[in-house]
Amino acid sequence: MRAFDPQLAEIRFGYGLSPVVRAPENAAAILAGLRAPDVMAARYPIEPFDKFRLRMVKAQEARVLRRKNRGTPKAAEARKLRNLLNKHARQAMYLWANQTFLRRIDTETAFRERLVAFWADHFSAHGKRGVERRATSPYIEEAIRPFVTGRFGDLLESAVMHPVMLNYLDQLRSMGPNSARAVKVGPGKGVGLNENLAREVLELHTLGVDGPYTQEDVTQLAELFTGMAFQAQNGFKFRKDFVEPGAETVLGKTYADAMGPEPIRAVLHDLAVHPATARHLAWKLAVHFISDDPDGDLIDALEAAYLSSDGALMAVYEVLLDHPASWTASLQNVKPPVDFISSALRGLAVSEDALKRLEEKHMRRVFAAPLIQMGQQWERPVGPDGWPEEDPNWVTPQGFAARVSWAMAAPEFLVGPLPDPRTFVDTVLGTWASEPVRFAAGAAESKAEAIGLILMSPAFQRR
Amino acid sequence: MPNPLSRRDFLMRSGFVGCSLAASPLLTPVTFASTPWDTRLVVIILRGGMDGLDVVQPYGDPHLGTLRKSLSVGPQNGALDLDGFYALHPALAPLMPMWEAGQLGFVQAVSTPYRDKRSHFDGQDLLEAGTPSLNGVRDGWLNRMLQAVPGVNAQTAYAIGRSDMRLMQGAAEVANWSPDADLNLSPQAVRLMELVTQSDPAMHAALVEASLLSDTGGDMSGRRASSHVEIAEFAAERLSEEARIAAFSLNGWDTHRNQDNTLTPALGRLAETLLTLRGKMRGDTWKKTAVIAMTEFGRTARQNGTRGTDHGTGGLMVVAGGAVRGGRVYGDWPGLGDGDLYQGRDLMPTGDVRAHAAWIMQGLTGLDRSVLETAVFPGLDMGENPGLVL
Numbered sequence: 001m002r003a004f005d006p007q008l009a010e011i012r013f014g015y016g017l018s019p020v021v022r023a024p025e026n027a028a029a030i031l032a033g034l035r036a037p038d039v040m041a042a043r044y045p046i047e048p049f050d051k052f053r054l055r056m057v058k059a060q061e062a063r064v065l066r067r068k069n070r071g072t073p074k075a076a077e078a079r080k081l082r083n084l085l086n087k088h089a090r091q092a093m094y095l096w097a098n099q100t101f102l103r104r105i106d107t108e109t110a111f112r113e114r115l116v117a118f119w120a121d122h123f124s125a126h127g128k129r130g131v132e133r134r135a136t137s138p139y140i141e142e143a144i145r146p147f148v149t150g151r152f153g154d155l156l157e158s159a160v161m162h163p164v165m166l167n168y169l170d171q172l173r174s175m176g177p178n179s180a181r182a183v184k185v186g187p188g189k190g191v192g193l194n195e196n197l198a199r200e201v202l203e204l205h206t207l208g209v210d211g212p213y214t215q216e217d218v219t220q221l222a223e224l225f226t227g228m229a230f231q232a233q234n235g236f237k238f239r240k241d242f243v244e245p246g247a248e249t250v251l252g253k254t255y256a257d258a259m260g261p262e263p264i265r266a267v268l269h270d271l272a273v274h275p276a277t278a279r280h281l282a283w284k285l286a287v288h289f290i291s292d293d294p295d296g297d298l299i300d301a302l303e304a305a306y307l308s309s310d311g312a313l314m315a316v317y318e319v320l321l322d323h324p325a326s327w328t329a330s331l332q333n334v335k336p337p338v339d340f341i342s343s344a345l346r347g348l349a350v351s352e353d354a355l356k357r358l359e360e361k362h363m364r365r366v367f368a369a370p371l372i373q374m375g376q377q378w379e380r381p382v383g384p385d386g387w388p389e390e391d392p393n394w395v396t397p398q399g400f401a402a403r404v405s406w407a408m409a410a411p412e413f414l415v416g417p418l419p420d421p422r423t424f425v426d427t428v429l430g431t432w433a434s435e436p437v438r439f440a441a442g443a444a445e446s447k448a449e450a451i452g453l454i455l456m457s458p459a460f461q462r463r
Numbered sequence: 464m465p466n467p468l469s470r471r472d473f474l475m476r477s478g479f480v481g482c483s484l485a486a487s488p489l490l491t492p493v494t495f496a497s498t499p500w501d502t503r504l505v506v507i508i509l510r511g512g513m514d515g516l517d518v519v520q521p522y523g524d525p526h527l528g529t530l531r532k533s534l535s536v537g538p539q540n541g542a543l544d545l546d547g548f549y550a551l552h553p554a555l556a557p558l559m560p561m562w563e564a565g566q567l568g569f570v571q572a573v574s575t576p577y578r579d580k581r582s583h584f585d586g587q588d589l590l591e592a593g594t595p596s597l598n599g600v601r602d603g604w605l606n607r608m609l610q611a612v613p614g615v616n617a618q619t620a621y622a623i624g625r626s627d628m629r630l631m632q633g634a635a636e637v638a639n640w641s642p643d644a645d646l647n648l649s650p651q652a653v654r655l656m657e658l659v660t661q662s663d664p665a666m667h668a669a670l671v672e673a674s675l676l677s678d679t680g681g682d683m684s685g686r687r688a689s690s691h692v693e694i695a696e697f698a699a700e701r702l703s704e705e706a707r708i709a710a711f712s713l714n715g716w717d718t719h720r721n722q723d724n725t726l727t728p729a730l731g732r733l734a735e736t737l738l739t740l741r742g743k744m745r746g747d748t749w750k751k752t753a754v755i756a757m758t759e760f761g762r763t764a765r766q767n768g769t770r771g772t773d774h775g776t777g778g779l780m781v782v783a784g785g786a787v788r789g790g791r792v793y794g795d796w797p798g799l800g801d802g803d804l805y806q807g808r809d810l811m812p813t814g815d816v817r818a819h820a821a822w823i824m825q826g827l828t829g830l831d832r833s834v835l836e837t838a839v840f841p842g843l844d845m846g847e848n849p850g851l852v853l
Contacts (some may be wrong), residue, residue: 173768382510
């Protein structure tokens, strides 16, 4: 057990060592960085969803135009317009991926970027069709990023009630079986309850699958959730005609009918401070930042900080950065592919110019395709549970082969000239640079191969 | 029973470990001992919870129509009659010849012991663990089966694709590979890579296996097919040689909303996968093959308010291959009346999906029932032999 170490802080709680950015001197410096204004968000902006919404409005207009003019040249024009809107959204997605990488490369408070990624994964959501497929970064920028240093209850409310989440987990069409709308339409016409979001809120976002809830709680929460809707023109909208009439009881507490979103907010804030939620989140943070099998005392300490602060996340982070179990010198978790690439870019100090120069086809070749091969498609986890934490998921032969291909070729494409491998080994590995890695870096046939070998070393791939 | 040739033993014997700077150790061609059995087993995990009531529609049950208006609408609406009671979803029409040849069958109303929380993730974990609960279980049932049979080597069993197969995790050595992966390195780089990763056993093993498989199985003649077809081709190729077991996943079965739009392509992929396995297996391999496709749970008997179905309990198992007795729907039909449903909402499970998998493994390998009921599926009562294997 040890105490704070600047290099380890960068590796374990950030995106690795950088040749240009100084590591934080102590935990207080990291916490101060979190409290300070979000410099990176301002320097490398990403379109918030509220602005992204206008792309959806335009796409909707194109769809209507096409439907109204079937078989005429106007319809063909509308289709072209839709394709163009899709293309622009796709290009924007690559730009936002770049901005995300640049924040990770340049930041002095890398812990903030890690926290944004952690909570974005906790609240995994993405659009299903059309331009909305590209709305993930805007969703994270709007619903997650501003809330990662606040209270978990506010983050929960922001993520769960966000249009991207509502659509992703099928909430938008869910209506009470006895709602005004369902009664009007009549039974069997595709109206009624959908319990997807309610279940995942309990299982994934708050209590955890071992938490004290039943199927009845899921159903009641689904009824309580009715009414949350979205219109591209106006954003979040509460639809009274979707609301299941009557009170609902979730985990023994009854929420009265209000014909508005207040009871939904209330139940989310109650769930946020539930002891099972505290335990679930404490465990998840420890697994993510420390190891697959984290120290029990650390989990207890995180849980206690969460409970005594009513879910104030800064209090929890303070414990995380302070606890001796967070500073074991041996590197633990394997970096998932996106983090592997992010920390390579930071270690190589890839410049804004170099990334901005990349055309869409380059972005596909250098980032999108390799990430798929490494097993972590950009912003596309398989399910609402996000990416797996356990190392065996990331140390597979096929994933390893994909990392090798990237490590040997991508750096040369992104930085010219490549750094001297004999110094690069110390730049990115710090005190974890071992003799075999030094030897390999010197014995490789080319600079590119040497850089690749250093990036493939266990000391670089773990944190 | 001792593990006759573990992966590590194998690597030591063939000189893959401990000679990092010797001449190109990873690229040495190797021959493998063949396993003592000749049949083939393919296990497909259908992730997301397949709606068995829409895939094999019990249109003969009078309650189906009241529970479902737009789903599972039977032969009068395009489903293919199987036996006068069940009808097959039209998206599986390409498999009708396989059904008629007796090489495709189903088991209706089966489940794992998983109940009530209806979580995909726990449901899948339990399906792959093969145990009554998840407490402390880390390995998967297919791996425990490998531990119980003699003659297994590193090429006997393959976990294929980019997703992790818990089913195959455990002490027995299993090859992990994805057909679109390739390790393109100079011999010198391979040696240095070995040196660099030597301190980390997990990474070193991944490197060694990547080298091996890039060399022997990576070439897919430059043509890119859909990933499920590529996976099926790779499995067929390996199984036509020394491999005896392959496992992989097909995703996309979680049909909460507008089920037709999701289920139809998912079933299309399943059909293509089975047809590719049959088409690409060489010689009489298909005749010796049993394919099991299983899912974490079925879905609600009633369709929900969004033309979909929510997480349920009793589900459907698909069996295929020349070694199975197909052309029939197995399983005890529990009925869909009010009192028949599990918790008033789901198809009541009347059989354990593990028992059927166990009987298939017993039929293929002759493995002792007692081993299957204790080591492979601890605590399972296999019950009577349903006769799934010819």
